[in-house]
Amino acid sequence: MRELKAKLFQDLSDAVVDMDEEKAVETSHQVIDEGIDAYEAIEKGLAHGMDRVGELFDQEEYFIPEVLICSDAMYAGVEVLKPHLKGDEQGEKKKVVIGVIEGDTHDIGKNLVKIMLETSGFDVFDLGRDIPPQQFVDKAKEVGAHIIGLSTLMTTTMDGMREVVRILEETNLREQFKVIVGGGPISQSFADKIGADGYAANAADAVRLARKLVS
Amino acid sequence: MKSEEMTSLERIAAALQYQKPDRVPVAPLVCGASHRVLGTTYDKWSMDADLATRSLLAAHEIIGFDSFLTLVDLSVEAYDFGQDVIFPKTSTAYSNTNNPLIKTVEDYYKLKPVNPRETKRMGMIIDMCAGLSKARGKDTAVIGFVYGPLGVLSQLRGHERMFMDCIRHPEAVLQAVEVLTEVLIDYAKAQIEAGAHAVCIDTLYASGSIMSKKMWEKFEGPFAKRIADVIRDSGAVLLLHNCGNKIYFDVQEKWLHPVAISHAYPADDCVDWDEHARKWGKKIVTIGYSVPSDTAIMMSPEEIMEDCRKQIETFKDCNGGFILATGCEFPPNGNLLSAIAMVKAAKKYGKYR
Numbered sequence: 191m192r193e194l195k196a197k198l199f200q201d202l203s204d205a206v207v208d209m210d211e212e213k214a215v216e217t218s219h220q221v222i223d224e225g226i227d228a229y230e231a232i233e234k235g236l237a238h239g240m241d242r243v244g245e246l247f248d249q250e251e252y253f254i255p256e257v258l259i260c261s262d263a264m265y266a267g268v269e270v271l272k273p274h275l276k277g278d279e280q281g282e283k284k285k286v287v288i289g290v291i292e293g294d295t296h297d298i299g300k301n302l303v304k305i306m307l308e309t310s311g312f313d314v315f316d317l318g319r320d321i322p323p324q325q326f327v328d329k330a331k332e333v334g335a336h337i338i339g340l341s342t343l344m345t346t347t348m349d350g351m352r353e354v355v356r357i358l359e360e361t362n363l364r365e366q367f368k369v370i371v372g373g374g375p376i377s378q379s380f381a382d383k384i385g386a387d388g389y390a391a392n393a394a395d396a397v398r399l400a401r402k403l404v405s
Numbered sequence: 406m407k408s409e410e411m412t413s414l415e416r417i418a419a420a421l422q423y424q425k426p427d428r429v430p431v432a433p434l435v436c437g438a439s440h441r442v443l444g445t446t447y448d449k450w451s452m453d454a455d456l457a458t459r460s461l462l463a464a465h466e467i468i469g470f471d472s473f474l475t476l477v478d479l480s481v482e483a484y485d486f487g488q489d490v491i492f493p494k495t496s497t498a499y500s501n502t503n504n505p506l507i508k509t510v511e512d513y514y515k516l517k518p519v520n521p522r523e524t525k526r527m528g529m530i531i532d533m534c535a536g537l538s539k540a541r542g543k544d545t546a547v548i549g550f551v552y553g554p555l556g557v558l559s560q561l562r563g564h565e566r567m568f569m570d571c572i573r574h575p576e577a578v579l580q581a582v583e584v585l586t587e588v589l590i591d592y593a594k595a596q597i598e599a600g601a602h603a604v605c606i607d608t609l610y611a612s613g614s615i616m617s618k619k620m621w622e623k624f625e626g627p628f629a630k631r632i633a634d635v636i637r638d639s640g641a642v643l644l645l646h647n648c649g650n651k652i653y654f655d656v657q658e659k660w661l662h663p664v665a666i667s668h669a670y671p672a673d674d675c676v677d678w679d680e681h682a683r684k685w686g687k688k689i690v691t692i693g694y695s696v697p698s699d700t701a702i703m704m705s706p707e708e709i710m711e712d713c714r715k716q717i718e719t720f721k722d723c724n725g726g727f728i729l730a731t732g733c734e735f736p737p738n739g740n741l742l743s744a745i746a747m748v749k750a751a752k753k754y755g756k757y758r
Binding site: 262295345 | 493495496497499501502503564565568569571572573613614615616617620648651696697698699701702703736737738739
């Protein structure tokens with residue numbers, strides 16, 4: 191059984207790296223049929239695969255198209271395994287509310303950060319794109335988030351990030367949430383200027399930053 | 406060289422030929438920001454050739470840059486193929502990717518060519534080239550703009566979907582790229598016939614922050630080459646723009662042989678700008694490399710002057726082959742005094758001896 195389990199986890203991991211959605215689904219069904227723990231299969235199989243994808247991305251072996259297809263394979267497997275998770279099994283995950291600022295619909299960067307954060311063990315609440323500042327704050331309060339992640343590719347929408355920080359300050363919530371920012375025109379100096387807690391230049395950096403801020 | 410004071414056109418032409426001009430040419434890529442000079446709204450500016458032309462001319466009068474660039478936004482070509490585009494009053498127009506023209510893989514095969522000269526928005530750019538050329542073409546460089554075929558396709562399909570289709574349905578993507586390429590060839594030609602001295606192709610995806618070199622060489626390199634060849638054959642100068650991180654200079658040189666590239670980051674095979682200037686500075690002219698948001702929104706005029714001085718210093722040994730510019734379009738909401746500071750810096754620190 192132990193060998194079978196290890197093999198299936200490896201297959202799940204490989205299916206993600208090989209961008210093989212069909213294999214990810216098929217192997218996930220096999221995991222359930224064999225009575226293997228779904229949470230462990232996600233952690234040691236699918237998420238392990240995405241970790242490897244992240245490394246390949248860092249090493250410039252994989253690029254955005256490959257990462258997107260790998261994540262599709264991962265999510266397809268997760269969909270099969272999810273109904274079999276036991277309620278108390280996932281433990282308390284750190285929560286991140288993430289989205290693209292109002293007025294901007296460019297969301298590839300945000301989506302990559304979301305994928306990387308999820309596979310790194312964060313519970314991500316993705317608001318999507320074109321999101322008004324108040325909505326970030328409302329959602330963060332609602333779910334008890336640890337981090338609010340803000341993304342934009344346009345200079346005309348950068349001020350929305352400042353607005354989120356301002357709302358948090360005005361409502362005496364600033365200390366409750368860490369605010370991280372990223373996107374094409376964003377820089378560390380902009381993050382400093384608006385009083386954000388951190389800036390990440392890419393998805394891998396965003397995960398490192400998020401881990402640091404909640405540790 | 407060189408007279409004491411060249412015209413802007415002579416200055417740009419000299420820099421592009423590695424013949425030291427009187428000073429470093431400067432082009433802050435003020436495009437959409439010009440709508441504020443005449444006090445119109447962005448949505449009107451984005452659809453009206455006459456208004457956009459007058460805005461650019463007025464911005465030129467105030468700022469004094471050395472070249473015009475007819476970039477309106479990246480949805481121009483897609484709009485004319487029927488893509489739903491959103492036109493905000495105070496921000497850049499963009500394709501509504503919630504409602505893409507290419508909704509299914511089959512739709513790639515349904516894409517039909519259009520005649521750019523008879524379209525609303527590509528026609529507008531052609532008219533802008535004509536208007537700018539007529540008004541200032543004798544003394545100031547007029548640079549046309551074409552979004553590369555893969556870029557246009559991403560506006561019609563949505564970036565993420567198109568990237569995944571490149572792996573899952575390569576034949577469908579290639580079929581559509583072929584249709585787009587023929588239209589963009591006509592479009593580039595029309596801009597040159599209207600008076601553009603140069604045409605800039607935006608090869609946005611030739612960058613390590615997006616896709617592999619192998620993928621770019623399959624899906625855009627050979628197609629962009631056909632547009633590049635026509636630009637040269639029509640007597641204009643070929644420029645590229647790519648504001649992505651880890652920009653690929655090597656494969657773009659291999660396929661396109663550009664005279665200059667407008668870029669925001671050093672090439673992917675260089676660790677920093679110093680290395681870039683040493684490795685590429687004498688082969689392909691750099692048009693750059695102020696960080697647009699820092700320059701237009703964050704920095705004081707004094708900080709901009711100093712930043713520009715450093716950039717000029719970095720490329721000082723490139724035989725005059727450097728144009729001081731922002732690495733991407735000057736932010737439409739940026740402080741125009743920042744663009745003026747860039748011009749001042751070129752005049753103060755950019756003199757060649």
